[in-house]
Amino acid sequence: DTRFTGNTEIYTGLSLKDDILELGDATLKTQDFFLQKGKQNFSDKKIHLSTRGSANLKEKTASLKPVDITTTAGRIALPELLITNWDQLENGIKTSGNIDLDLGLLTVLLADILKLPPDTKVAGQATIKLDLDLTDTQQQSVRLDTTLESIKIASPDKQLLSEDAVRLAINLKGDIRDKSFSLDKLEFTTLPIVFNATGRIVPDKQEHLLAAEGTITPNLEAISTYLKSLFDMEIEMTGAKIQPFTVKAKSVDGQWVKIPNNAELSTSIYAESIRGFGLHVESLEVPIQFANSTGQIDIQGTVNRGRMALKPAIDFTVDPPVISIPENSVILTGVGLSEDMSRDLLSQVHPIFKGAAVSQGTVDLTMQNFSWPLDAAARKDAAFAGSLTFNDVKLQAGGLLAPLLTIMKANEREITLSNQPMQFVGKNDRVHCSPLEINTKKHSLMLSGSIGFNQSLDYIAQIPVTRGMVGGDVYKYLEGTFITVPIGGTVSKPSISKDLVQKAIKDLIKQAGKKQITDQAGKLLQKLFN
Numbered sequence: 001d002t003r004f005t006g007n008t009e010i011y012t013g014l015s016l017k018d019d020i021l022e023l024g025d026a027t028l029k030t031q032d033f034f035l036q037k038g039k040q041n042f043s044d045k046k047i048h049l050s051t052r053g054s055a056n057l058k059e060k061t062a063s064l065k066p067v068d069i070t071t072t073a074g075r076i077a078l079p080e081l082l083i084t085n086w087d088q089l090e091n092g093i094k095t096s097g098n099i100d101l102d103l104g105l106l107t108v109l110l111a112d113i114l115k116l117p118p119d120t121k122v123a124g125q126a127t128i129k130l131d132l133d134l135t136d137t138q139q140q141s142v143r144l145d146t147t148l149e150s151i152k153i154a155s156p157d158k159q160l161l162s163e164d165a166v167r168l169a170i171n172l173k174g175d176i177r178d179k180s181f182s183l184d185k186l187e188f189t190t191l192p193i194v195f196n197a198t199g200r201i202v203p204d205k206q207e208h209l210l211a212a213e214g215t216i217t218p219n220l221e222a223i224s225t226y227l228k229s230l231f232d233m234e235i236e237m238t239g240a241k242i243q244p245f246t247v248k249a250k251s252v253d254g255q256w257v258k259i260p261n262n263a264e265l266s267t268s269i270y271a272e273s274i275r276g277f278g279l280h281v282e283s284l285e286v287p288i289q290f291a292n293s294t295g296q297i298d299i300q301g302t303v304n305r306g307r308m309a310l311k312p313a314i315d316f317t318v319d320p321p322v323i324s325i326p327e328n329s330v331i332l333t334g335v336g337l338s339e340d341m342s343r344d345l346l347s348q349v350h351p352i353f354k355g356a357a358v359s360q361g362t363v364d365l366t367m368q369n370f371s372w373p374l375d376a377a378a379r380k381d382a383a384f385a386g387s388l389t390f391n392d393v394k395l396q397a398g399g400l401l402a403p404l405l406t407i408m409k410a411n412e413r414e415i416t417l418s419n420q421p422m423q424f425v426g427k428n429d430r431v432h433c434s435p436l437e438i439n440t441k442k443h444s445l446m447l448s449g450s451i452g453f454n455q456s457l458d459y460i461a462q463i464p465v466t467r468g469m470v471g472g473d474v475y476k477y478l479e480g481t482f483i484t485v486p487i488g489g490t491v492s493k494p495s496i497s498k499d500l501v502q503k504a505i506k507d508l509i510k511q512a513g514k515k516q517i518t519d520q521a522g523k524l525l526q527k528l529f530n
Contacts, residue, residue: 006033019058026051041112047071051081060086067095073109074101074126084135090176094135099128103151117155124151134176142172159229166190172201179203183212192222195245210249217242218269231374234344235276243268261316265290278341279303293317306335306362320375325367332365337393347491349388349424350433351451351459354491355399359414364389379453384426390417400487400494401438404445404461407485407501409468412440429453449487457494459487470509478508 008031013024028049035042048071053064062083069076078097085092103124107114116122131143146168153161167189174181183199199212220237227233245267252262267288274281281301289296295314302308310331315322325331335341339358346353346363367386373379397405397413405413416439423434435448443466449459462482467475483504489495 003036004034007031016057019056021055021057023051023053023055023064039112042109044072044109053081062086067097071109073106074099078130082135089134091134091137091140094133096131097129099126099130101126101128103148119156120160121154122152125149137175137177139173140176142170144168144170161226163191174201179208183210186212186214191219192226193218197245197247199247204250207254208251210247210251212248213244213246215242216245216267220269220271220274232376233276235274237271237274239270239272241270243270261293263290265295277345278338278343279308279335279345281308303332304336304338304341307333308335309333314374320373320378323370323372323374325370327369329367329370330364331367332363334362334364334391337361337363342395346388349431349451350422350436350447351400351457351487351491351494352395352436352438352447353399356401357396357398359394359396361393361417362391363393364391380429382426382429382453385424387421387423389419389421391419393417399491400457400459403494403496404463404485405440407469407496408443408445408463408466410440410443410466412442415440430458451491455491457487457489457491461485461487465505465508469505474509481508483508 009029010026011029012026015022015024026049028047030047030049031045033044033047047069049067049069051064051067053062055062060083062081064081064083065079067076067078067081076097076099078095080095082094083089083092084094103126104122106126107116107122125148127147127149129143129145131141134140148166148168149164151161151163151166152159167187169185169187171183171185172181173184179201180203181201183197183201186195186197186199188195193216195214195216197212197214199210199214201208201210203209217240220239224235224237227235245265247263247265249263265288269286269288271284271286272282274284281299281303284299284301287298293316295316297310297312297314299308299310299312308331309329311326311329313324313326315324337346337358337360341363342353342356342358365386365388367384370384370386372382372384394414394416395401397415401415402413417436418439420437422436425432430450430452432450433448435446438445438447443464445464446462447459448462449457451457451459461484463485465475465478465481465483470478483501485496485501485504487494487496
């Protein structure tokens, strides 16, 4: 179901002799053009076509030299358009030429077809070299060499894509009527990825199947830049090694727009170095599988002198895509704790690691479950649970711990977290941790509470009453007691109310005074009755 509307003016000179129609300089000017095909619409304010040539009415052939089409979005320039049978155009066109397009204007014109997210802005220029020959029914060919320059795609809150140049070259040979093609050449070149492939496209009932193989070269440094821009993922990667790949895909309703939902991909990525969250991996081969709208990555390697086994999956059936990890995954085993890891990874789970200097120790990490939306706007739906085990960990206190030790009048700054597991649960924008015991040489304190994804704190510290806090005379009555210290603020700027702490200490001293009076009265009675 196709419908056209618009206003067209035609200027030309015609002459007819012996079934040959000569077309003089011809100009077609169409205003307010509108095309509706099914549920898809295309419209343009102006389309101008100019050409000249001849047509054989008996043989149904035509030759137009040149053909020049100007639209709002750009220009199509064909030195010659040859038609060998206008009753069967799918087997009767031969031409070559150039197409120049403004991508920003083009996306506006094709809004109903492209269906980009609301308020997405596109900018850039496209130059397409076209070589089309459909006249040989045994070997029809389509060659496209496309260069996109100064491309920018942005949503209201972030830059989605920024490339100086992208190149796509395609050579197809086959039969349009049977919808069967050989893919003799497919080259795609961008800053983050380059691939070259050959393959076939064959019909499958009402759809088409694509099978291709070739090589892929990911530029991990460029990919890490996009991960930061798109998903706020602080990962530094290097490496750019040519790797083989295979891909299979199936069209949906004759379109390739939903190819991620109907594709299978198998390849691997070589990383010279990956740094993120205080972890450092070198010389790593990472297999990648994509099927049933899910990408799976298998990362196995040595990290900080320990072992990492991570198998994340990305589910593209949901919007936004979600990263998950298999249940009960042992991810880190005996991994050496570093200051970067303490600051970038562990401080996201527990505030004591912010600002603490690492002396020694290793950690183990097990994840019971993990679900993390890639879009920061959907981060409130993130949910996970796991446990961290600290093995002979020694830290030099800083950040949150420093003011707590000051309140305790404790001079030592080295703390230990010895062979104890800590459970944590992430939900509703916060990470809730089980109580964690922190030991100095003479004292121990307990911390429990939650930290927000925005780094806000809602913690309680149970700190012991020390001799330095209350003095020797009172301490013998308060030894073994604790005071509760609420902690707010943020991980970088924790807030501890000194007034609450002083009030708690005064209350304890009053209780100690009552105990002292009771003790003295008891001693006086003993003297009276002895």
